[in-house]
Amino acid sequence: DGGITQSPKYLFRKEGQNVTLSCEQNLNHDAMYWYRQDPGQGLRLIYYSQIVNDFQKGDIAEGYSVSREKKESFPLTVTSAQKNPTAFYLCASSINRLAGISTDTQYFGPGTRLTVL
């Protein structure tokens, strides 16, 4: 079954704690993305990676960190420096470079809802 999986579905964090959200894809996609979604707002890009061992900051990277050691995996760590982490986090992947950008489709995981206690 091809697709993107995110775990856990729900996550609770205490003040001052780092937590890591998992994102795995078996679509053979080069690029992977992390977005944050707050109620009534659109998606805001946190980090993205176009290729293994490379990633770039998005629009709201402060307080977050990522790694891309494997093509299939793009974990996101929410650090204690992120002052307002309660949100819905979405992982996505896209760009099979052989297909080309014009036909590229972005696929999303089911999301992780993070709540700060």
Next chain:
Amino acid sequence: KQEVTQIPAALSVPEGENLVLNCSFTDSAIYNLQWFRQDPGKGLTSLLLIQSSQREQTSGRLNASLDKSSGRSTLYIAASQPGDSATYLCAVPERRTYKYIFGTGTRLKVLA
């Protein structure tokens, strides 16, 4: 810098009505435009992708059009059903970076 806007922010219609959702973008040099559906508490599901060389794409009761010169795309939903109730978002990939720029979405409610 590319900006994507969706109007209206929310829409309620009676079942069976045909409706149009709008998406506007500021930079017409786009690779493609994608429409998504999001149900509450869920991830996004891709509905349609229109390549920059295309004028429209159809899937079932959905038809998406693209007019690059005016910076607009519309999503037409025919014979709406309560199951169509969801938030609909459009997105375009930014040139060079391949970052996707999303609109804030239109929240649709179809009343039975």
